[in-house]
Amino acid sequence: MQNLIYLTYLAELLPLILCFIFLRKIKSTELKVFFYYEISLAFFLPLSLYFGLVLRNHGYQLIVNRIFLVSEFIFLSYLYNSVLVLKNKKIIFISAATVFLLYSAYDLYINKPDEFNFILLVVECLFFLLVIIYYLYEKIQYHISSPLYISTGFWIALGFLIYFSGNFFLFLFSKTMFKEPDFKFQYTIIYNTVTILKNIFLCTAVIVNANTFSEEKSKDLPIDIDLDTFNPLANNTQTNH
Numbered sequence: 001m002q003n004l005i006y007l008t009y010l011a012e013l014l015p016l017i018l019c020f021i022f023l024r025k026i027k028s029t030e031l032k033v034f035f036y037y038e039i040s041l042a043f044f045l046p047l048s049l050y051f052g053l054v055l056r057n058h059g060y061q062l063i064v065n066r067i068f069l070v071s072e073f074i075f076l077s078y079l080y081n082s083v084l085v086l087k088n089k090k091i092i093f094i095s096a097a098t099v100f101l102l103y104s105a106y107d108l109y110i111n112k113p114d115e116f117n118f119i120l121l122v123v124e125c126l127f128f129l130l131v132i133i134y135y136l137y138e139k140i141q142y143h144i145s146s147p148l149y150i151s152t153g154f155w156i157a158l159g160f161l162i163y164f165s166g167n168f169f170l171f172l173f174s175k176t177m178f179k180e181p182d183f184k185f186q187y188t189i190i191y192n193t194v195t196i197l198k199n200i201f202l203c204t205a206v207i208v209n210a211n212t213f214s215e216e217k218s219k220d221l222p223i224d225i226d227l228d229t230f231n232p233l234a235n236n237t238q239t240n241h
Contacts, residue, residue: 011199025213037075044068059113121171152209159201166194
């Protein structure tokens, strides 16, 4: 069980490592926002572990987790605002992020520091499940010139779709069942497995972007053909003389 948890921590950092490896190939707004999201994750994850494992301060750890949750909501909102064709998308995402931020602050105010309301996670999962499903619908409707599997956004969407759908009911039942020992074991197995799968697809997205970028760059190379290197008529003329 502990090895699975450590593997999950490593998996969370792998997409960022690949982003640094292929940093020069991150050109689109979608990939840039995703890159900044991964940086925020790499910042908050060690901080949360430090408060939880080293200082043994569960209250501070939950505050860090809450801040990351809000930042995750904002980053993903900005990401899908940049790629969706949906009319009035900006108003929808700004309103959703504002309401989520205010509710998160209110929830922190009314609850004890060492208590966490899983409703925040449920709301995030439900919102982005709807967003991602609509995004994939748009991909099918408007982007038919190339296969979906060579699209970076498709793999990012697939990763988060698995993550949010796999954890939705888990977070929904955690409010009442998290204190049960058997449920904690199931929670750990499900959450860590889904998180690892998510990061596998996110890593795939970075690799697909790097390959696509290389192919597009190779197509832009000038074709240098020297037609003078093969001129049989000139050779025949010189021979006759």
